[in-house]
Amino acid sequence: MSGMAGTSSIEGKGTELTTEIRHVRDDDADAVHQILEAPHVVRGTMRLPFQSPDSVRERIRHVEGVIKLVAVRDGRVAGYGELVTYPQVPRHRHAGEVNFIGTHPDFRGHKVGRALMQALIDMADNWLQLSRLGLIVWTDNKPAIALYQEFGFAVEGTMPQYVIIAGSYCDAHMMGRIRGEASPFPFHARTGRRDGRRRQHICDAVLAFCRRQPTFQDMCTGGKGP
Numbered sequence: 001m002s003g004m005a006g007t008s009s010i011e012g013k014g015t016e017l018t019t020e021i022r023h024v025r026d027d028d029a030d031a032v033h034q035i036l037e038a039p040h041v042v043r044g045t046m047r048l049p050f051q052s053p054d055s056v057r058e059r060i061r062h063v064e065g066v067i068k069l070v071a072v073r074d075g076r077v078a079g080y081g082e083l084v085t086y087p088q089v090p091r092h093r094h095a096g097e098v099n100f101i102g103t104h105p106d107f108r109g110h111k112v113g114r115a116l117m118q119a120l121i122d123m124a125d126n127w128l129q130l131s132r133l134g135l136i137v138w139t140d141n142k143p144a145i146a147l148y149q150e151f152g153f154a155v156e157g158t159m160p161q162y163v164i165i166a167g168s169y170c171d172a173h174m175m176g177r178i179r180g181e182a183s184p185f186p187f188h189a190r191t192g193r194r195d196g197r198r199r200q201h202i203c204d205a206v207l208a209f210c211r212r213q214p215t216f217q218d219m220c221t222g223g224k225g226p
């Protein structure tokens with residue numbers, strides 16, 4: 001979906017439905033509030049339950065460097081996503097964060113999250129020229145982790161007891177994506193199967209690197225060289 005300007009449509013993979021992606025508007029506040037208040041969204045994010053609609057109106061206001069998109073399906077706001085960038089920070093303006101992504105309860109599993117991610121990544125890669133994207137996700141949030149991995153994010157670290165969810169601590173993954181670099185361990189989200197060809201490619205590269213190291217050659221040839 002590159003070539004986006006203002007509004008764009010994305011065909012859902014494996015579905016006839018079309019999702020319109022556009023920047024959020026003031027009159028979307030009630031619909032975005034419904035998304036932010038949904039129990040699965042509260043659980044997957046830092047939000048507290050029972051937040052006022054005013055706080056949502058504040059949240060969707062324009063902030064320099066923050067891209068706030070809605071996904072619209074059949075005329076309804078079905079999802080909301082935010083990308084935070086740092087255009088005024090010279091040493092960090094190549095980087096951005098997926099700060100939020102959430103789907104309305106009526107549209108979960110209908111490729112709305114995918115359409116939003118696709119739009120945010122297109123914006124980052126093809127318009128803002130960001131080379132690094134990062135995000136934080138709770139380690140028990142399987143749907144979100146699967147979605148991110150499909151878009152090339154890899155787990156870069158894990159922070160123990162990062163967040164409280166309904167009275168219990170949960171760890172959080174830091175995930176990152178370097179533009180043009182595939183995730184080192186890509187696998188399909190639902191099947192969990194790894195991409196064998198890519199894994200072989202990585203093994204070959206590691207072996208080739210080791211072969212170039214003198215100690216490895218010594219081990220193989222008794223120090224006489226190849």
Ligand SMILES: CC(C)(COP(=O)(O)OP(=O)(O)OC[C@H]1O[C@@H](n2cnc3c(N)ncnc32)[C@H](O)[C@@H]1OP(=O)(O)O)[C@@H](O)C(=O)NCCC(=O)NCCS
Nearest residue numbers: 041044102103108109110111112113114143144146147189
């Ligand atoms: C994560 C979330 C945005 C996914 O949105 P969605 O519209 O339901 O997802 P989609 O239908 O677009 O699915 C896209 C991909 O997400 C993953 N996914 C979605 N639901 C999944 C599930 N129940 N189990 C495993 N993977 C799932 C899959 O990789 C899927 O691709 P596939 O259908 O080709 O296998 C949604 O579950 C949500 O709003 N969660 C609450 C908010 C949240 O936790 N946000 C992330 C904070 S870090």
